[in-house]
Amino acid sequence: MxxxxxxxxxxxxxxxxxxxxxxxxxxxxxxxxxxxxxxxxxxxxxxxxxxxxxxxxxxxxxxxxxxxxxxxxxxxxxxxxxxxxxxxxxxxxxxxxxxxxxxxxxxxxxxxxxxxxxxxxxxxxxxxxxxxxxxxxxxxxxxxxxxxxENLPLRSPPSVETSQTRVERPDNQPSEEGATSFWSTQGTMKSIDFTKTQELLVPAPSDPFEAFRLLIDENILDLIVHETNANAIRVLNAPGVKEHSRITSWKDITRAELSTFLGLALRTGTIRLNRLSDYWKKHWLFNIPCFAQYMSRNRFMLILRCLHFSSETNEEDRLAKIRPIVDHFNNRMNDIYYPGKQLSLDEAMVLWRGRLQFRQYIKNKRHKYGVKLYVLAEPDGTVLKFQIYGGAGDDTSGVGHTQNIVLKLLEEKLDSGHSVYMDNYYNSYDLAVKLLNRQTYCTGTLNKNRKGNPIELGTITLRKGENKSLFLNGVHIGKWKDKRYVLYISTEHDNEMMETTNKRGTVLVKPSAIIHYNNFMSGVDLQDQMLSYYPCERKTMRWYKKIFFHTLQMSLNNAFHLHNKFSMNSKMNLYDFRLYILEKLLPKPPQIVEKMSTKHILTKIENVKTRQKKEGNKTRTITEVVRKECKGCREKKNRVATLYECKSCIGKPGLCIECFFELHL
Structure with a gap:
């Protein structure tokens, strides 16, 4: 070779x-x-x-x-x-x-x-x-x-049109690839009409108490009466009950007595005292006669001890003890009222510091520790539906918990054109597409680490006032720089910038999605604020009893909103509305006039005595009144010598001025 x-x-x-x-x-x-x-x-x-x-x-x-x-x-x-x-x-x-x-x-x-x-x-x-x-x-x-x-072309990179062609998954759900790779700076928003009407589905209430009875009706009162009486029997038959225990004097409660009990419980929210027993004290600093006129202290405490709502025992359902109350509230609101277009969804907290398997912590709430509620409300604070977070055993727990909660709360409001406002705890691209397919808008803040976010917005740098928006499948995700970066998502509002005036009178330019979010998102927080004015929960109660009284207050708050919206009468403030309901629950008792056989008059003691007093080399005779111990103060374990007595009372007891009027008026 x-x-x-x-x-x-x-x-x-x-x-x-x-x-x-x-x-x-x-x-x-x-x-x-x-x-x-x-x-x-x-x-x-x-x-x-x-x-x-x-x-x-x-x-x-x-x-x-x-x-x-x-x-x-x-x-x-x-x-x-x-x-x-x-x-x-x-x-x-x-x-x-x-x-x-x-x-x-x-x-x-x-x-x-x-x-x-x-x-x-x-x-x-x-x-x-x-x-x-x-x-x-x-x-x-x-x-x-x-x-x-020879005629075969070499493989070339895909064209722009080919690279932006989205491959749909068989289940019609957005894929992660589509949510991170095919966003564009221009897009059109889907137009959805609101097909319902905000209305009251029952005749309009004529007075505040009738509005209150729309939610607290006879059915729920009869349920509480039946379960409370059944629970009292179980407590009475429990081992360890002593002979002189308060439960041994139990008598079955009636619907009228339960209404009186609820009225007194709501009254404790108007007059705040540290202890329940203080409302029945006879001390002149605590004397509030209205409580003792309607119910004795022992009877009130006994009803509160035996108050119950469900006799079913279900180890899998942690909320079985309060489930009938929650279901009744949600069903009644769905039956009597249909809301407007704008809705807000957020969490609320019921304070609970004790041991509880599903106790939660939310640092930005007024009550940081307690039972967490997922609440669907209108922007004015009307609660439409709520659900209690029950931990890992809940039917909405697991992967996609926040999406399950949103879809659960909105199940009766989908396919109607509502606009739902949520914060970054719930919002995601996947949820926005699901709601859009069910003819429902969503708007709110967005977590920057949420799955499906466009990659471009994670690295872009903006100056104050600038906005960057991307679109995909009718979903708009934007990033706006104010004092800090704000990432938001909307299926209703595009990247239009609008002017707004803050509380200081300064005109600011913000994205339309941010402006609408600020206007309509505060429904749950407003409801929490209104409930905080007249709280009637007590620290010593069991957790499900606190949930019941919280639901009772939400019912009263909803009745207040419904009355002002649909009643033909003039609008009322919350204080007067509560006072009207309390007057119906606690009617004025008939006054009993006692005819006094003799007239009681506080007179000065006439008995005097003399004694000798030495003053240097001289002796002087002094005459002074013989004082008596006050009978009323002695009963209060105080020793007071007084100059006055009542000659009409038996024994002519000595009385100070305050004890005389307490005893004879």
Missing amino acids: TDKPGPSKRSGSVLTSGSRAKRGRIYSANSSLDDFECSSVEAEFSQCGDEDEEDDEEEVSDDSCDSIFDSRLRMDRFESSSRQKISNPEDTFNRPMSPDRPMATSPSIIQNYGELSDIPDSLLNNSITPSVSMLMSDALSINIPSEDI
Whole structure:
């Protein structure tokens, strides 16, 4: 063999058939691409092979081998877009096929089968012959004539139109890929009409008490009466009850007595005292006669002890003790009232510092520790529906908890064109698409780490007042810089900037989604504020009793809003509204006039005594009144000597001025 000038030689692979014709036919299928321009078998061996035609071992140069493998790779890329990435061809030549005979191999797409056997004549006789890489690979290949390979285009990157074509998933749910890769700076928002009407579904109430009875009706009162009496029997029959215990004097409660009990409980929110027993004290600093006139202290405490709402025991349902109250409130609001277009969804807290398996902590709330409520409300504070968070055993817990909560609270309001405002605890791209498919808008702040957010907004830098918006599938996600960055999402409002005036009179320019969010999001916080004015919960109560009184106050607050919206009478403030309801629950008792047989008059004690008092060398006689101990103060465990007495009372007891009026009025 003679050395060919040019690139360095390396050992070529040996075909066991020893036939150049066979080898030429194998390579001819790939002989028409850019890097390999041999058009025939003779040209191939004259340019790429050894000059000695008598020698069976052929030496292939680097350029010829590279061109052969490049042509094979182009063929394989055309056949399938899912091939593996090709490593450096220079590295693949050094891998021997077998210990006996080294052979130049193609890239990693070609599999090593050891020695290459003779190519069957049946393949050589066909006009279409696969490449060596196809013969050595177990992948499915397409045989294409060599004259057609010349016209095959190389694979180019996908066009912009192709790259922005979204592939829909079978379940019609947005994919993570679509939520992070195909956002655009221009988009159109879906137009949804509000198909319902804000209205009261029952006759309008004529007075505040009738509005209150729309929510606290006879059905719920009868339920509480039945469960409370049943629970009192269980407490009475429990082991460890002493003979003189208060429960031994239990009498079944009635609906009228329960109404009186609820009225007194609401009254404790108007007059705040630290202890429940203080409302029945006779001390002149605490004397509030209205409580003792309607119910004794022991009876009130006994009803509060036995107050119950469900006798069912379900270990899986942690909220079984309060479930009837929650369901009744939600069902009644759904039956009597349909809200307007704008809705807000947020959390509320019922204070609870004791041990509880599902106690929560929210640092931005007024009560940081307690039972968490998910509340759906109107912007004016009317509560439409709420659900208690019960921990891991809840039916909405697990993966996608926040989405499940939103869909649970909105299940009766979907497909109607509502606009729901939520904070970043709930909002996500996936939830926005689901609500949009159910004809419901959503707007609110967005967590920057939420799955599905566009990647571009995570790294962009803005100056104060600037806004950057991206759109996809009718969902608008924007980033606005105020004092700090604000990330928001909306399916209703686009990237329009609007002017607004703050409480200091300064005109500011903000995104329309932010302005609407600030106007309509505060419904739950406003409801919490109104409930805080007249709280009637007590620290010593069990957790489900605190939830009941919280629900009772929400019912009264809702009745206040419904009365002012739909009643023909003039609007009332919350204080007067509560006072009107208390007057109905606690009617004025008839006054009993006691005819006094004798007239009691506070007079000065007439009994006097004399004594001698020495003043130097002289002695002087002094006359002074004999004081008496005050009878009223002695009962209060105080010792007071007084100058006055009541001659009409038995024994003519001594009385101070205050005790005289307490005893005779």
